[in-house]
Amino acid sequence: MISVSNNFLRLGVLSALVGMTLGVWMGANQDFVLRPVHAHINLLGFASMMLFGLFYRAFPAAGRGWLPLAHFGLSVLGFLILMPSLALMLLQKPLFLPAMIASEIMLVASMFLFVVIVFMATMKKEPATV
Numbered sequence: 001m002i003s004v005s006n007n008f009l010r011l012g013v014l015s016a017l018v019g020m021t022l023g024v025w026m027g028a029n030q031d032f033v034l035r036p037v038h039a040h041i042n043l044l045g046f047a048s049m050m051l052f053g054l055f056y057r058a059f060p061a062a063g064r065g066w067l068p069l070a071h072f073g074l075s076v077l078g079f080l081i082l083m084p085s086l087a088l089m090l091l092q093k094p095l096f097l098p099a100m101i102a103s104e105i106m107l108v109a110s111m112f113l114f115v116v117i118v119f120m121a122t123m124k125k126e127p128a129t130v
């Protein structure tokens with residue numbers, strides 16, 4: 001069975017590596033055009049995905065079923081489409097504008113699912129593991 005928690009944690013640390021490398025590149029080249037991409041890889045990728053992963057660790061029951069899978073799928077797909085689309089947009093090549101809009105909708109939908117998941121998990125009597 002796919003572990004939503006493990007996969008979020010893995011994608012989170014990989015995002016940190018990519019986001020920080022982009023930060024180093026920006027500093028070394030004194031080229032800050034992609035600053036919003038760097039910020040979003042670190043915050044949507046690293047910070048948010050690590051938090052999602054840790055949440056599913058704290059509430060293991062919340063990680064079962066189709067809802068967390070849909071949350072994971074929409075988060076990852078939205079993130080992987082948004083980052084290159086945003087980069088191209090900032091480089092004055094808005095080639096993927098419709099895809100970018102679609103990815104933003106996916107990310108908001110994934111957060112909506114996460115809101116439902118968190119409310120369901122925190123309304124149960126069963127205590128969290130942390």
Ligand code: HEM
Nearest residue numbers: 019020021023024026027032035036038039042043046047
């Ligand atoms: C090796 C680690 C990192 C390096 C070398 C780095 C480098 C940079 C650089 C060069 C800038 C642009 C500064 C400027 O415009 O004057 C920046 C902005 C920023 N960084 Fe990082 N960064 C790193 C890690 C992180 C992490 C871990 C986060 C968040 C979790 C983060 C979030 C941001 C944000 C929010 C901005 C502002 C973006 C904006 O103004 O549009 N950075 N970083």
